[in-house]
Amino acid sequence: MRSSGVTVETDVAVIGAGPVGLFAVFECGMLRMRCVVVDALDAIGGQCSALYPEKPIFDIPAHPQIEGAALIERLEAQAAPFTPLYLLGRRVERLRELGGEWELGTSAGDVIRAKAVILAAGAGAFGPNRPPLEGLPGYEASGAVRYLVARREEFRGKRVVIAGGGDSAVDWALSLKEVAAKVTVVHRRPKFRAAPESAARLDAAAARGEVEMAIPYQLHGLEGDGTRLTGVVLSTLKGEVKTVPADHLLPFYGLSMELGPIADWGLGLDRSHVTVQPATCETSLPGIHAIGDIATYPGKLKLILQGFSEAAMAAHAIHPRVFPGEALHFEYSTSKGVPGG
Template sequence: MANGQTQQTDVIIVGAGPVGLFTVFECGMVRLNCHVVDVLDDAGGQCTALYPEKPIYDIPGFPRIEAAELIVRLKAQAAAFRPVYHLGEQVQTLEPRTGGFWRLTTSKGTVLQAKAVIIAAGVGAFGPNRPPLPGIEAYEGKSVFYYVTQRETFRGKRIVIAGGGDTAVDWALSLAEIAGRVSVIHRRDRFRAAPDSEARLKALAKEGRIDLVVPYQLHGLEGDDGKLTAVTVATLDGQTRRIEADILLPFFGLSMSLGPIADWGLALERNQVEVDPATGATNKAGIFGVGDVVTYPGKLKLILTGFAEAAIAARSAYALIHPETPLHFEYSTTSGVPDA
């Protein structure tokens, strides 16, 4: 359909991460059609863009599932309801229209209209926190990477990992199985990772399978034409050390922004959207929120929590769109999957 021509649907979902995809399914279960908008070029959010090969352990029914596989399954589950995806498009404006509708426009000129909007934007627009190293841009994408999307890319390489959180520790443990050498740089001896992971890291260090370089921080890079040969690290009092390396993986978290969502007049707390946990409703009638982008007392930032929120928001959206037809609650074992 040509840009600028309004496309009508029941629900607009902002965000195609795991919770956004499950929201499509839950909306379909109450016979609501969905259009999904995401700034990334593929569905899956962080699971696709940042850690597709990272295992997830708290998805019900799956003792272990890789992030990419979870997205494949969620897309297949949602596909029964024929969602329309608008990928590689950032939401620009959201405006109220007569009749209780919301009109949404994207960066590519797509115009959508619906009575319900469900924000499932995860952490919002995200990008890596880059270390302040001179000339690092020349190495990015060649020998400096902020995400691991294919572990095999690093087989046999000399890898330096900088950071002390779960991402740094988890990838150190994983890459130690295939890398030529793994060195972990952190400014203190204690890590911010899960205790069991930290214990495994230090056990591998004692076995000589991982080098723990503490307390140090990144100081400089050596190499030519984007090809890294060594990383220089330094203590707080200026002592330096040179580590030969092919790859640098700085894991200093994400720089997150709600982007245009912050300008929609929604009640926010610490860059998160406040919602009523009983309904998923924001302070704007017809706009709901699910997943990591929302907050309320007792909120747990877990994918499975977002899944439950998706079911609640879908039913709230139905009540808004079809107030004259109360929804009779049924378990899926009774109702089956409705025809799209």
């Protein structure tokens, strides 16, 4: 269910409709707790939908490989029996305690009163780190320079230059080599920060001539008519310059994160992340829990699967606030099933 401009009371307000936020809806629902989900994006899915809907994800249990969009589709279906209210295209701007509960106000004028809050906002609002290249806005506007791949087919038969040394650069080089006319990977040093197995696959693809490696180079300039790209100029630290013919440039230099209003809520922050209790994911404010990439604690791993675990722990920790005095008898889903199932 999707709506806007509402005043609503609920058990749990979930901030963030990415994979971890969606799974939190399921975990809360299994404990008979109703959820309202708020997200600044116009669609659910967070970075999975906005940045890599067709990018394969390899570390989701029981799925040797699943694309980001497919994962979100299945998580939405899993949460659907609990009929969450999705408030999309707005962000939570105000938070205040009200009689032992929490009241949230959004940029669209919504007022949400909840007994507890689950903050699953990733690392806040995000945007790409752009390379400092002359004429970049014109090529961005035409789609010649992009910071995400929504559809692989758009690159079929194209000459693609990928810049960066992390997982996104390596994974998309491996994926796009299957459809692009040519893929060139630009990195300033031979060692990549990607998963070792993926980096090894890229090395093997380069050895077979399926991918061209431009190392040690960095982006230096763009060639074209201001909108249509014809080449990417590369340089070394020694001043050596060369041009690689290209139709598209994909700079994968990570995302710049901004917590926005969350930073002013009085939560315990550690380098733009929220410190939580590992056993409950509760923040310094009672009844507010943080899960997924925004949460930090000793031993934290930034993996979707760990976020799923945190969603379950937060839901169980919240249950006494929603149902005070009611004992929670833990049951496996194989025993209790899903309501309506």
